[in-house]
Amino acid sequence: MKNYYEVADLLRLPVGDRTYTIPGLSIDGGKTVTALLAGELKDDPMSDDEFFTLMLGTAYAEMLEDGVPKGAIVLAAQASMLDFRSNRAAAELLWDEGGRPKAPEPSPASTPSPSTGKATSTRRRAGTSGTSSQKK
Structure with a gap:
């Protein structure tokens, strides 16, 4: 039988020459993060070290030992949080975009017209369903 860590789909984050698992x-830990996000730990705040250890586990100590910049550690913790609360794809997208999401692509209806430089849109006629005219 295989070891859990051989088959588990763990979050892996590359920093420089190394990939941290x-x-x-x-x-x-999941209960603590859920309480933290719900604002239930306001009276018992945790230190940065406690938070990074919670979110990154043993990878946090490895990152410190390797001299990983704090910005990368913060981003790794955010990705781990997103992996826990949302899904892997969202965590990887956050990581791949360096924590700075790209602006959404403009929709075709708001694309500037080449001739005027103003946004074009198509207005729909108002429906008459549910309206009535007064009869005299």
Whole structure:
């Protein structure tokens, strides 16, 4: 039988020459993150080290040892949080965009017209359903 870590789909984040494997949250860690996001830990704040250890597990100590910049550690923690709360695709997108999401592509209806430089749009006629005219 294979070891869990051989078959698990763990979050892997490349930094420089190395790829860090984020082990995923424990059950208690998941409860803590859920409480944190719900604002239930306001009276008991955690330090940066505690938060990074919670979100990155052993990868945090490895990153510190390797001299990874704080910005990369923060982004890794954000990606781990997104992986836990949303999904892997969202976490990878955040990582790939460096934490700076791209602006959405403009829709064809708001694309500037080549002749006027103003946005073009097609107006729809108002429907008559549900309206009535007064009879005299």
